[in-house]
Amino acid sequence: MSNQKVIKNLKTFSTAAERFEGSHVLCPGCAHSIIVREVLNATNDNLVVSAATGCLEVCTAIYPHTSWDCSWIHIGFENASTAIAGAETMNKVLRKKGRIDPSTPEPKFVTFGGDGATYDIGFQWISGCFERGHDFMYICLDNEVYANTGGQRSSSTPIGSSTTTAPAGSTSYGEKRNKKDMLAIMAAHGSPYVAQVAPNKWKDMIKKIQTGFDTKGPVFINAMSACTTEWKFQPHETIEASDLAVDSLVFPLYEIIDGTELNITYRPKNIVPVRDYLAFQPRFKHLFKPENEYIIEEWQKRVDAKWEYLQKREEARV
Amino acid sequence: MNSKQMELNKVEVWDGNTCNAQAFRQAAVDVLAAYPITPSTNTVETYASFHANGYVDGEIIMVESEHAAMSGCVGAGAAGGRVATATSSQGCALMVEVLYQCSGMRIPVVLCLVNRALAAPLNVNGDHSDMYLTRDAGWIQLDSFNAQEAYDLTLCSFKIGEHKDVRLPVISNQDGFLTSHTAQTVRPLSDKVAYDFVGDYLQVNAMLDFTNPVTHGVQTEHDWHFEHKAKQHAALMGSLFVVEEVFEEFEKISGRKYNLVESYKVEDADVVIVCLGTTYETAMIAVDAIREETGIKAGVLAPRLFRPFPLTQLASKLQNVKAIACMDRSAPGGTVGTLYNEVAGALFNTQARPILKNLVYGLGGRDIIVNELKEIFVSLNEEAKNGKLNGKIQTLHGVRGPELSFYEH
Numbered sequence: 001m002s003n004q005k006v007i008k009n010l011k012t013f014s015t016a017a018e019r020f021e022g023s024h025v026l027c028p029g030c031a032h033s034i035i036v037r038e039v040l041n042a043t044n045d046n047l048v049v050s051a052a053t054g055c056l057e058v059c060t061a062i063y064p065h066t067s068w069d070c071s072w073i074h075i076g077f078e079n080a081s082t083a084i085a086g087a088e089t090m091n092k093v094l095r096k097k098g099r100i101d102p103s104t105p106e107p108k109f110v111t112f113g114g115d116g117a118t119y120d121i122g123f124q125w126i127s128g129c130f131e132r133g134h135d136f137m138y139i140c141l142d143n144e145v146y147a148n149t150g151g152q153r154s155s156s157t158p159i160g161s162s163t164t165t166a167p168a169g170s171t172s173y174g175e176k177r178n179k180k181d182m183l184a185i186m187a188a189h190g191s192p193y194v195a196q197v198a199p200n201k202w203k204d205m206i207k208k209i210q211t212g213f214d215t216k217g218p219v220f221i222n223a224m225s226a227c228t229t230e231w232k233f234q235p236h237e238t239i240e241a242s243d244l245a246v247d248s249l250v251f252p253l254y255e256i257i258d259g260t261e262l263n264i265t266y267r268p269k270n271i272v273p274v275r276d277y278l279a280f281q282p283r284f285k286h287l288f289k290p291e292n293e294y295i296i297e298e299w300q301k302r303v304d305a306k307w308e309y310l311q312k313r314e315e316a317r318v
Numbered sequence: 319m320n321s322k323q324m325e326l327n328k329v330e331v332w333d334g335n336t337c338n339a340q341a342f343r344q345a346a347v348d349v350l351a352a353y354p355i356t357p358s359t360n361t362v363e364t365y366a367s368f369h370a371n372g373y374v375d376g377e378i379i380m381v382e383s384e385h386a387a388m389s390g391c392v393g394a395g396a397a398g399g400r401v402a403t404a405t406s407s408q409g410c411a412l413m414v415e416v417l418y419q420c421s422g423m424r425i426p427v428v429l430c431l432v433n434r435a436l437a438a439p440l441n442v443n444g445d446h447s448d449m450y451l452t453r454d455a456g457w458i459q460l461d462s463f464n465a466q467e468a469y470d471l472t473l474c475s476f477k478i479g480e481h482k483d484v485r486l487p488v489i490s491n492q493d494g495f496l497t498s499h500t501a502q503t504v505r506p507l508s509d510k511v512a513y514d515f516v517g518d519y520l521q522v523n524a525m526l527d528f529t530n531p532v533t534h535g536v537q538t539e540h541d542w543h544f545e546h547k548a549k550q551h552a553a554l555m556g557s558l559f560v561v562e563e564v565f566e567e568f569e570k571i572s573g574r575k576y577n578l579v580e581s582y583k584v585e586d587a588d589v590v591i592v593c594l595g596t597t598y599e600t601a602m603i604a605v606d607a608i609r610e611e612t613g614i615k616a617g618v619l620a621p622r623l624f625r626p627f628p629l630t631q632l633a634s635k636l637q638n639v640k641a642i643a644c645m646d647r648s649a650p651g652g653t654v655g656t657l658y659n660e661v662a663g664a665l666f667n668t669q670a671r672p673i674l675k676n677l678v679y680g681l682g683g684r685d686i687i688v689n690e691l692k693e694i695f696v697s698l699n700e701e702a703k704n705g706k707l708n709g710k711i712q713t714l715h716g717v718r719g720p721e722l723s724f725y726e727h
Contacts, residue, residue: 046528050393058537063546066533071525073396074535075419079389085379086351086393086401087525093348093377094399097320100526107528125389128382 003044004210024060024067029228029235032056032141034199042209046107050084052117053077055148078122084111085134108213109136115156116146119180130189130218137212137219143227151230155180160287160295168286173295186220187256195255198224200242204253204265224251232282248277249307262313274300321375332504334497335360337469338404338430343368344512345476348399351379351390356442357494358432361404384409388416395425396534398524407434410448420487421456423535426479427487434494435682443683444494446647450656456550458488458557459624463598465502468492476516477564484557493595515571558626578628580620584635587617589698592661593645594620597686604691616695633664640702641673643694647680654712673701679715
């Protein structure tokens with residue numbers, strides 16, 4: 001933990017933030033801003049950040065303003081990872097050629113993308129960067145929907161969710177497919193470190209982010225980012241929504257080191273039924289109709305099975 | 319530089335791809351991100367062999383697509399160093415989104431575009447479809463007619479694009495296979511002379527300069543977008559003068575003179591062919607032959623600079639010409655060809671009122687030979703004498719089957 005910030009308590013930690021500041025226009029209650037602020041605040045190192053097109057990008061760098069007090073670039077929706085790969089490579093070259101003094105501390109390279117930019121359109125670019133082993137951290141701000149364009153389904157959108165392109169209706173319960181298991185896919189790339197985090201478990205999150213910063217090679221972090229606008233809860237309920245996600249194990253918190261060593265980093269004392277998580281969010285309201293209740297039951301079975309699988313893997317160290 | 323020095327002969331036998339790679343090496347490119355595509359593949363392969371043998375000390379990122387190649391170039395360029403890549407055809411099409419992003423962010427990437435037809439049908443051979451595809455992408459575009467020029471102009475591209483008043487990406491075009499795969503005699507500069515000409519990279523708004531953090535690639539709305547695009551256009555228009563300066567400087571070190579518009583025997587010509595790429599040299603042979611055989615006062619003209627288009631320089635050379643054939647080597651897509659449009663646009667507000675026709679030719683690598691060009695001159699000469707076009711404005715020249723002509727005059 002060379003140049004990582006020391007965590008004392010949330011108040012001192014969060015008030016020390018300097019690199020992600022005001023003048024952004026993210027929705028009140030948006031978890032993106034909480035996560036990004038804490039990520040940037042986890043280290044004192046110089047940062048080079050790229051952002052994919054999406055809520056974060058369009059709300060934080062509107063000319064002539066910027067919320068970023070660090071080097072920052074946005075190119076397109078899909079290629080934020082490759083942009084940072086280019087910058088990371090340039091850093092190596094300029095040090096080798098002596099145009100950057102090799103004794104100056106190495107910066108950290110970070111990419112932020114939403115689930116659309118990560119699970120869908122940007123997947124090829126991320127896969128390429130991980131296969132080539134660039135030294136950077138990719139953070140997916142996973143709100144399970146194309147929020148920036150107004151609520152269309154992504155391949156992270158969970159089954160039964162009503163979105164504008166997979167709406168619930170008289171003959172449909174909404175999204176028909178299960179959420180893509182992005183963490184497993186990224187671990188399978190041979191990444192030295194992948195983890196799921198949520199902003200309500202902020203100490204766990206910061207510890208993982210700092211582990212990511214200290215890891216050489218491509219690191220993938222899937223951050224659950226509750227979306228007040230598309231999940232349709234009140235702005236002050238963001239952390240409550242996140243609590244329900246991790247306590248119901250819909251969004252379990254764990255890490256995978258070198259593709260094999262799996263550690264569960266948070267075990268809820270009282271596991272909340274999936275039903276409670278779904279009931280909190282009007283995007284799932286229609287699932288509570290009698291004809292759709294079976295989706296909730298199937299969902300609970302799937303969550304239970306995944307939890308059991310994670311525990312078995314943790315125990316077996318494979 | 320820590321790289322090994324390469325001993326070059328005064329005269330080398332290189333193809334166009336080798337010329338690109340040698341220019342990259344001599345310019346000491348910091349990062350090259352690329353994905354292979356015919357016929358530009360050998361540019362990257364040759365550069366990779368330089369890297370493998372210690373002749374370059376930059377880095378290569380072998381990415382997973384051309385879109386990623388240009389994305390990596392933009393990221394690397396924004397970080398603060400010299401970047402280059404090469405592509406053709408479909409690869410260029412896949413890059414197009416990032417080409418606009420690159421020029422909009424004023425990152426001076428150099429792209430060697432080895433011109434090739436666009437699918438469908440799939441065709442690996444040369445025409446200018448990809449060059450035309452990038453027409454409005456906001457890049458400076460130079461066109462070389464042979465391997466020597468590909469080498470010279472790729473070197474010039476770095477100096478032009480990175481100029482402090484320009485800061486724009488540059489495409490260095492050459493004809494697929496005709497130039498890229500044809501070994502020709504090339505007179506390279508020594509490594510030192512070449513590097514001193516290109517100069518050290520001028521770092522501007524670098525992401526790796528942490529005392530001055532920068533935000534690249536912002537969002538704009540109607541309140542600022544127009545001003546950004548206007549400034550970008552002004553820089554592109556202004557680059558024309560920088561291109562001239564760089565060409566003059568290049569002449570001093572190499573003895574080779576380049577102009578915004580190249581022409582051969584146009585000064586006294588009645589009939590002129592306007593074209594791009596290798597056709598220029600074939601047409602020079604046709605000009606000499608037809609002048610000797612028939613006395614027809616023929617000439618040929620080719621813009622060296624495709625973007626920004628040298629409208630006034632081109633128009634001034636064509637003021638006394640009676641008939642012009644604008645040769646477009648790209649599927650026309652429902653209108654007259656781009657070159658025809660440019661020439662018509664250049665002449666419309668001048669005194670010149672030549673007969674102007676559009677010949678679409680050589681698609682997918684089909685040869686154009688001296689005899690065909692001679693026939694075009696003969697036909698142009700009749701039209702010049704009669705004072706009217708013989709046929710419609712646009713003809714698909716040399717296509718099999720019934721003659722395809724369009725646009726009544």
